[in-house]
Amino acid sequence: MTLLDVSKVSKRFPGVLALDQVRLVVGTGEVHALLGENGAGKSTLIKILSAAHAADEGAVTFDGQALDPRDAPLRRQQLGIATIYQEFNLFPELSVAENMYLGREPKRLGLVDWARLRSDARNLLDELGLPLDPNEVVRHLTVAEQQMVEIAKAMTLNARLIIMDEPTAALSSREVDRLHAIIAGLKARGVSVIYVSHRLAEVKAMCDRYTVMRDGRWVASGDVAEVEVADMVRLMVGRSVEFTRRPRCGPAGPVVLKVDGVTPRRPRLSAPGYLKNISLEVRAGEIVGLAGLVGAGRTDLARLIFGADAIASGSIKLDDKPLKLKSPRDAIRAGVMLVPEDRKQQGCFLDHSIRHNLSLPSLGGLSRLGQWVDESAERDLVETYRQKLRIKMADQETAIGKLSGGNQQKVLLGRSMALAPRVLIVDEPTRGIDIGAKAEVHQVLCDLAAQGVAIVVISSELAEVMAVSDRIVVFREGAVVADLEAEAATEEGLMAYMATGARPVSSGMEHRPQ
């Protein structure tokens, strides 16, 4: 029996058609995998179902009833559609029971009936087979346990459809098994689940049906039992070509950056596989792309090389000289620059002028006696990079926060280039910027490589990794699982490495063992 029927839904954001005539049909008690690469439109579709966004066109029917696109998110929850995002919506300082019944606590004489709150919570947790103490404060729980609280919370509203966005991205394999048992329990109660995941082995094991999206469109739906993992991969990546592979930008020189067996001092707690014993080499004039799922450890490695986090063991060498990095300042002095992943949080001073943003790390060289800033030299520097990178701006005094994402990214690239680094690491260089600007950013990276800079590009878009890289290193759960020449790589092959860590049987890719 059909529970959810999404029919020809479209959603337009300024400049992009995020969803184009998408469909999705989910039956009662069915676990439905929603598949697609980053940017395929899965998140937008989820947000339309939870009413975080309103669809521009199309119809959504839930339990035989047409949903009003103007619904408030709370209304959808009351109807029985619950969404569990990767970032949980929990109050860390409140208990499990309080989180489950927040705003709907049982009352007596107008006051919260604590005894009943606890017993209700206890009963529901037992019924769902969730091993949680209702009195425990959520802050003390593991990620997996917090996820259980989200599931329990959904069930207090009698959810009939639970949407889980990458539910296993931050779980260990034992926790994944436990989650799958919980999902099986939900299914037995007639609850449907939309399961968004890149981990195709899990999808194969866990889900009944699948829908694949690509570039905002519906591509395929069917029974999971009838497809192989390789088929799903092919459906996900067989895209219209967005970037064309270019020839090498310049001849590869000697090894500039050599990372040898590094392990971070403080691994990120929530990550399923934190970095262990990583080695990597980058040559002058070479662009190395780091591919992998979110949380695979690529950004963590970048931060180690840049001195933003400390290493416990292993060594990082620049031109064969070991680097002692206590802070990014040391790395910058040595000639390593990072353009960070999160432009707004880690890159820009949003309220400050473009000039101040671009010149900050270069001020030492622009100042007399190291302190007295020569503003005309500074303006010249900014002007140089405005022309070189074709940054569109009214003038240098405009706040960087007023620029488009692509232009902000160019300012940050200019900031790094002004220091003439030996090694440049760019983390998600084109996230959230339009296609035209993407191509320009790629060209800039290519020009730098031609000048002999050793470049590391981290991107969650496989097409981007393939378009810009000379060599591709694939990360999975904190380890390097493949190191390939870019010409030999295919999207299917990379996706298989990222998702399963194993070499695809039929791809014929050259594999350099680690």
Next chain:
Amino acid sequence: MTVSPTLSPDPAADRAAPPPGRGFDLLAFARRHRTILFLLLLIAVFGTVNERFLTLRNALNILSEVSIYGIIAVGMTYVILIGGIDVAVGSLLACASIAAAYVVTNLMGGSPASWFVALAISSLVGLVAGYVHGKVVTKLHVPAFIVTLGGMTVWRGATLLLNDGGPISGFDAAYRWWGTGQILFVPVPIVVFALVAAIGHVVLRYTRYGRQVYAVGGNKEAARLSGVNVDFVVTSVYAVIGALAGLSGFLLSARLGSAEAVAGTGYELRVIASVVIGGASLSGGSGNVGGTILGALLIGVLSNGLVIMHVTSYFQQVVIGLIIVAAVAFDHYARTHKA
């Protein structure tokens, strides 16, 4: 909004500036220069109501008064720019000046160098105490408000311990000159304030260090990833405001002829108010010394005018408190309702 600090226009200048090609925009002009307009309005009102207000003598009196806390307010501009706060400055002022007065009166009575020793000790005590505040903030990751709140009590307690809560007096003429003397008819504290403000402005506006102060307040993580030594900037800013509080304590003791254990009580509020009324954002990254000077003058004119009009000092506190809240409320309004 650009954060190129300039002495006269308000930091809200650019976001409120009229778009090019349109005629004179009175509202935008008023927004841009609101602090100075309000200051002029106050002066006009007090001048009309009381003839003793608009005299050179009273003006110098106001400026002398303003100079004492204005010196600290220059330092507070830096502290608030990095997104910090320092509520210990009043206590530190008293502690530094008592320590200095204690040394010169008890250990080197009659020495002609006593003013210099007092100036040095007072500033140094402030510098070291501020440095400690900065280290606790950066190394132990205690919020600045808590560190300086603790400091506020510690330094006031230490002051009382040093001389059993009594005042110390008996300074020589050279010492007193720093509080009561004149240079070309201008009282010395005003000259010192002008100097501190000028240096504070130039460093913030024209040096790499000044840029780093703005950067740390604008986005701490981005500053770190741009190679700014964030811990150094933060610590140095607290050390500098400490030294300025010590300097101010020295001048105050010279002006009053005695170092008092209760000196500087409530100064933290005046100082923070000066910076905030001057347009700096408490979340850091925007503000400038020029605005702070206007803010300090505004508070000085208001207190003096109310005194001349025989309004009780209790009521003054009410008015100053209301103006602080109004200034921030107006700033928020101007930010969210662009012309």
